[in-house]
Amino acid sequence: MARRRSSASAPADAELLLPRPPGVIRQFWARHPLFTDIVVAVIGFLIALTTAGPVGTGDADPGAAFHIVSMIIAIAAAASLMLRRRWPLLPYALAVLLQLVMLAYPSAAGSPLLILSMYAVAVYGSSRLCWIAYGVGMGAIAIVGGLGVLVGAVDLQAALNALLAAAVVALVGALVGINIGNRKRYLEAVIDRSRQLVVERDQQAQLAAAGERSRIAREMHDVVSHSLTVIVALSEGAAATSDAARARGAMEAAATTAREALAEMRTMLGVLRDGDLDAPLAPLAPVSPYDVVAAAQRAGYPATLVVTGAADLSDGAQYALGRIVQEGVTNAMRHAPSATGIRVSIEHGADATNVTVRNDRAEPSTAPGGFGLRGIAERTAHIGGTLSAGPDGAGGWELTASIPVTAPTPTSDPGSEDAS
Structure with missing residues (x-):
């Protein structure tokens, strides 16, 4: 597990550009901790050999057992x-134990091990x-020394x-160790x-890249699908027509629609290539519901638009409104080619703007759902609105949305910033 953690933090450590420990000796100790432990243990062993043997205190020899x-x-x-x-x-407990044993016959054996x-x-x-x-x-x-004095086994x-x-x-070892240990822990915490x-x-x-991919996919779907x-x-x-003038007019309208789509895509992709960090994340002009309905009428669909009231919507709300109308009309054109009416209603109220796109003769579709409804649902939720779509119960299809006049501050969805 330690190896896995080390390998996982290796790329991060490479970007941290940590300085090497100063000094050749310190670098050597840092690279060879096991060798350092062996040296410390050998030093302690030599000290133990030289100081824990017989003591020349003038008293009687404590004996071989001691x-x-x-x-x-x-x-x-x-x-x-x-x-x-x-x-x-563990080594501290053994050092204290040695110090307790040496109370009977004082020696310096425990002192070096105690400080280490x-x-x-x-x-x-x-x-x-x-x-x-x-x-x-x-x-x-x-306590042990005091008990030894009381029983007469140890001189006061x-x-x-x-x-x-x-x-x-032990105090010297503690003070030096605390100073170095605190510095070591501080550096580890910083790293x-x-x-x-x-x-x-x-x-x-x-996350930003994923949100940007989602935004681009949503934009491309809106532009390409409708156009x-x-x-x-x-x-x-x-x-289908034999009238050359009508055919010419239809092709000119198709060319106009294609040019508008190309211009909108250039605007969007140009923003993505712009190096300015403050560049907007959406096309500069909201989609006009009037243009959407007019394009459907030029294509021969019986589309109508009714607007009631007026409201001062924010740029994000206007952009979402245009995309909702565009998606509703596009779906009607695609899934109800024999519809006798595509009715778009926009009602501006004091608190919200209600949008309804309804068509008759909707044909059932077995194809999997696309990203269009999902995209406008995300846009609507991003500005605090609601959206629903489904059969109207009379063989048609209805899409309704409610957009608040005063949109809340958007949060948590980095990929939905395109509506701002």
Whole structure:
């Protein structure tokens, strides 16, 4: 799992451009942590060998059993330093245990191991854990020393000297370790936060790209679907009539529709190629419902438009209104070619603008649903409106939408910003 996490963070680390640790020696230690652990353990082992042996205090020799026990504890404490990164309390507990054993016959054996283990607790644990371990360790030495004095097994001066020496040595290790450990944890937190920012930046870029693809697909569908439907209808009408003048007029209307579609696509694609970050994300002019109905009439469809009232709609609402009418009329032209009426009604009220596109003689379709209704549903929801579409119960099809006059501030949909 650690290897997987390391490989996952490698690209982020490459973009962070982290500086190398200063100094050749520090770089070497950073690249070879196992070798560092071995060196520390060997140093502790040598200290244990030289200081935990027989002591020349002038007192009676404590005996071979005492030397064997103290040497075993000292060697175990030194060996446990290799595990200090994972279990920092283990070498500290063994160092405190050695200090307790040496209360009977004072020696400096525990002091070097105590300072190394206390340092490890502060660096690889936490500052809070370090102070708790310091208090528990020194308290244990004080309690055991006090009990030894009470039973006469330990001299009072020797017990005080041992406690003071252990407290000072462990305090030095704690202070140095806390300073270095806090700096180490701070740098790790900064680097980890930087990694998160890089990952979040990439995720935001992916979301923006997905939203942009959705927006482009919606725009292309609106433009191409409506324009091609009108062009096909005009071309079929021109091919079916024997009147040269009517055929010429139909083809001219088809050419006009094609040019308008090309101009709208150039506007949209030109915005995508624009390097200006403040460039709008939608065509500059909203689609006019009058132009949509006029194009359907030129194609020979019985389309009518009735507008009631007036309202000052925002650019986003006007754009959505035009696209809703365009999609409704296009669907009627495509799925109801024999319709006797395509009626578009726009009613501007005080709070909302209601749009209705209704046609008769709708033919059932077995083809899978496209992106048109989904796209205008997203547009309508983006500005706080509602949309519904379905059979009207009389053999026709009806599309209704309600657009609020005052649209709320859009949120959460990066791909719907094209309506703003």
